[in-house]
Amino acid sequence: EAGVTQFPSHSVIEKGQTVTLRCDPISGHDNLYWYRRVMGKEIKFLLHFVKESKQDESGMPNNRFLAERTGGTYSTLKVQPAELEDSGVYFCASSQTVGGISYEQYFGPGTRLTVT
Amino acid sequence: AQKITQTQPGMFVQEKEAVTLDCTYDTSDPSYGLFWYKQPSSGEMIFLIYQGSYDQQNATEGRYSLNFQKARKSANLVISASQLGDSAMYFCAMRNSGYALNFGKGTSLLVTP
Numbered sequence: 001e002a003g004v005t006q007f008p009s010h011s012v013i014e015k016g017q018t019v020t021l022r023c024d025p026i027s028g029h030d031n032l033y034w035y036r037r038v039m040g041k042e043i044k045f046l047l048h049f050v051k052e053s054k055q056d057e058s059g060m061p062n063n064r065f066l067a068e069r070t071g072g073t074y075s076t077l078k079v080q081p082a083e084l085e086d087s088g089v090y091f092c093a094s095s096q097t098v099g100g101i102s103y104e105q106y107f108g109p110g111t112r113l114t115v116t
Numbered sequence: 117a118q119k120i121t122q123t124q125p126g127m128f129v130q131e132k133e134a135v136t137l138d139c140t141y142d143t144s145d146p147s148y149g150l151f152w153y154k155q156p157s158s159g160e161m162i163f164l165i166y167q168g169s170y171d172q173q174n175a176t177e178g179r180y181s182l183n184f185q186k187a188r189k190s191a192n193l194v195i196s197a198s199q200l201g202d203s204a205m206y207f208c209a210m211r212n213s214g215y216a217l218n219f220g221k222g223t224s225l226l227v228t229p
Contacts, residue, residue, distance in 0.1 A: 003160075031215060042120075043207065045216035056214060091161060095215075104151065105217060107161030 002026065004108035006092050012114045018080040021111045025074070025094030031055075032075050033095075033105060034067060038088035049075060050097075082115045089113070118143045120208050122220035129198045130228055136183070137193040137223045139208030148212045150191040152182065155205040155222070164206075167191060198227045 005024045013019050025032045034046040046065070047057040051072035060067070064083070069075040079086055089112050093105040119142045129135035141150065152164040167175045167182045175182045183192040195202055203226050209217040 033215070033217075035217070035219075042221050043209075043217075043219040045218070048215050056216060059216065089159070093161075104163045104166055106163060107153070109158070109160040112159075 004092055004094050004106055006090075006108040006111050008111060009109065010112045010114075012116065013082055014116055015084055016081045018078065019082055019113060021077045021079075021090050021092075021113070023075045023077070023092030023108060025092070026096075026106055029094035029096045029106075030072070031095040031097060031105075032069060033093040034075070034077055035091040035093065035107075036088050037091070037110075038085070043091065046077075079113075082113075084115050087113055087115045118145075118148075118210055118212055118218045120210050120218055120220035122208055122223050124223045125221070126224045126226070128226050128228060129195075131198055131200060133198055134194060134196045135198055135225065137195070137206050137208075137225065139191045139193065139220060141189050141191060141208075141210050143189075143210065143212060145212045148210055150182070150184070151209040151211070151217065152180070152191075152193045153207045153209060154202075155207065156201075157204070161207070165193070195225075200227050200229065203227045 007022045032049040037043040045059040048055045049069040066078045089110040091110045093107045095105045121140045148169045150167045154162045165177045165180045167184045179196045181194045205222045207222045208220045
């Protein structure tokens with residue numbers, strides 16, 4: 001069974017540019033999450049999808065970040081325009097819900113974003 | 117607010133020895149879950165073990181066990197018989213009523229021969 005995959009693994013962009021990160025969850029997992037770790041800080045929750053619906057986006061830092069999950073499969077996270085403080089590692093995770101119980105979240109390898 | 121504290125930024129352990137990684141948490145919710153993840157140098161986050169707040173027994177998964185002390189709000193990870201491949205960052209995380217995980221800052225573990 002394939003794990004959570006993320007693309008690209010690394011991205012270096014200039015301030016003001018746009019970047020789109022992609023996450024493919026484990027097949028059959030309805031729940032998809034985005035997290036971010038900036039240098040020296042904790043991993044922080046960004047948002048949570050259940051299928052194609054945003055269940056919780058309380059962690060999104062500002063309106064320069066836009067996440068989508070069309071069709072309830074893969075998800076994209078767009079940063080437009082990127083700022084220096086957006087640099088960090090962006091993780092995607094997925095989990096399944098069975099009988100109302102959400103199981104452990106499986107993480108992807110992350111996308112390392114560097115804004116110069 | 118929910119908070120996870122990992123007070124050990126770095127730990128050393130000799131191969132084949134046991135090591136305990138500390139984690140304390142703060143929450144007012146009676147229902148919560150505690151997780152440990154391993155992040156090797158390759159970057160991926162690997163789920164290790166889970167403990168529910170209502171679980172009566174400490175969770176175990178192979179060489180990993182979680183020393184859950186509810187009254188002290190601690191959820192320490194114990195790795196027995198350390199191996200060189202255990203060298204990695206270890207993150208403690210908590211989930212409350214929602215789905216989001218709250219992470220600690222992590223502990224870097226180095227296993228020496």
